[in-house]
Amino acid sequence: MYWGSLSEFLEMGGYGLYVWTSFIITGLCMVWEILALWRRRAAAIAESRGIVRDIG
Amino acid sequence: MNWSKYSAPLAFYPLAGRMIPWFGTVAALAIAVGLYIGLLVAPTDFQQGEAYRIIFVHVPAAWMSMFLYVVMAVWAAVGLGLNARLSFMMTQAIAPTGAMFTFLALLTGAMWGKPTWGAWWVWDARLTSELILLFQYAGVMLLRTSIDDQRRADRASGVCALVGVVNIPIIYFSVQWWNTLHQGASVSMTAAPKMATIMLTGMLLMTFGFWMYSLAVILSRARCVILERESLQLWSKPSSVPEVAGVR
Numbered sequence: 001m002y003w004g005s006l007s008e009f010l011e012m013g014g015y016g017l018y019v020w021t022s023f024i025i026t027g028l029c030m031v032w033e034i035l036a037l038w039r040r041r042a043a044a045i046a047e048s049r050g051i052v053r054d055i056g
Numbered sequence: 057m058n059w060s061k062y063s064a065p066l067a068f069y070p071l072a073g074r075m076i077p078w079f080g081t082v083a084a085l086a087i088a089v090g091l092y093i094g095l096l097v098a099p100t101d102f103q104q105g106e107a108y109r110i111i112f113v114h115v116p117a118a119w120m121s122m123f124l125y126v127v128m129a130v131w132a133a134v135g136l137g138l139n140a141r142l143s144f145m146m147t148q149a150i151a152p153t154g155a156m157f158t159f160l161a162l163l164t165g166a167m168w169g170k171p172t173w174g175a176w177w178v179w180d181a182r183l184t185s186e187l188i189l190l191f192q193y194a195g196v197m198l199l200r201t202s203i204d205d206q207r208r209a210d211r212a213s214g215v216c217a218l219v220g221v222v223n224i225p226i227i228y229f230s231v232q233w234w235n236t237l238h239q240g241a242s243v244s245m246t247a248a249p250k251m252a253t254i255m256l257t258g259m260l261l262m263t264f265g266f267w268m269y270s271l272a273v274i275l276s277r278a279r280c281v282i283l284e285r286e287s288l289q290l291w292s293k294p295s296s297v298p299e300v301a302g303v304r
Contacts, residue, residue: 002099009095013106018171022164023095026113029156030269037276044283045299048290052303055291 065142065282066289066296072275079272086265093258101255110168111255115242116263118161120270121189122224124154128196129221132214144210145285147217148200149278153270155193162186173237181230182238185223192220206285 003009012019062068094112101108128150135143165183166176177183196217203209226233231240243249249256283290283297294301 001096003096012109013100015105015107015109015171018107018167019109022110022113022167023091025163026117026160029160033153033156033273037273037280040280041276041283044280045297048283048287048297048300049303051287052290052294052300055288 063140063142065145065286066293068142069279069282069296070298072279076272076275079268079275083265083268083272086261086268090258090261090265093254094262098255098258099252104172107168107171110164111242112258112262114161114164114168115259116266117157117164118186119263120266121154121158121161121186122227123267124150124157124270124274125189125192125217126221126224128154129217132217135210136214136218141210141285144214145278145281146274147196147210147214148281149274151193151197151217152277153273155190155197157266157270158186158190158193162190178237180236180238181234182227182236185227185230188223189220189227192216192223195220 010016010020062071090112094109098109100106128147131143131146131150134140135147162183165186169178170176196213199216200209200213203212230236231238242251243256243259251259290297290300294303
């Protein structure tokens, strides 16, 4: 472990704002993409079920 | 095993579904270990201090932005050459993830540029060509949505993706061809890496994790695209999509 304390870790030698913004926004984008795909999938399945039911 | 049968979207659908959990799990593990090494184990950089830790998301995102563009262009070429529906669907599935990583590469680059260069943005060759890449992804996606006829939309966005691939070597070599503020490559195929082994390990693990994440997300989007575009075909073959199979 490189860090001595939690506050030292969060401060990132004074660059905390830049480092944490980078990591957090990257994480949020990836989580958002997964959630958006989840919703798109649910909508696509609902649509397909409707079509199969109507034609069949 | 006859792989060519999987070029039919409805045959590919269940195969993709079986692969997604594996890629997703490997991605989560690689990213967890990569973050642990990058944030907790790796020592500080003697020149840039702790700001250098942005490298653990910036470089993987930037590599994926270029790599995914090339993969997207290859699928577009296959689609244009063989007139294969699934290839165009893959092109369509890759573009949003590629665009997201391009955006993240630019954003984390700005976060790194401000403390080290004193500027969020400079019109340097590396940054400018990467920004153009973002516009190219946007172009490929917008061209598709702006054309109603599916086949014409596929071909137009495919040609757009294919032509734009010339920008990839420009981005990659920009730090050699021009005198840029952006630092040169830390890792290349011809020379020993210019960084400590532990830092390199963290960065490569994050890259591997982002790659596996991309595979999971792109296959998942490809499945959505198949459902959206092939729903009429489902009538004759509902068994390939378990979620739809029990409707009738």
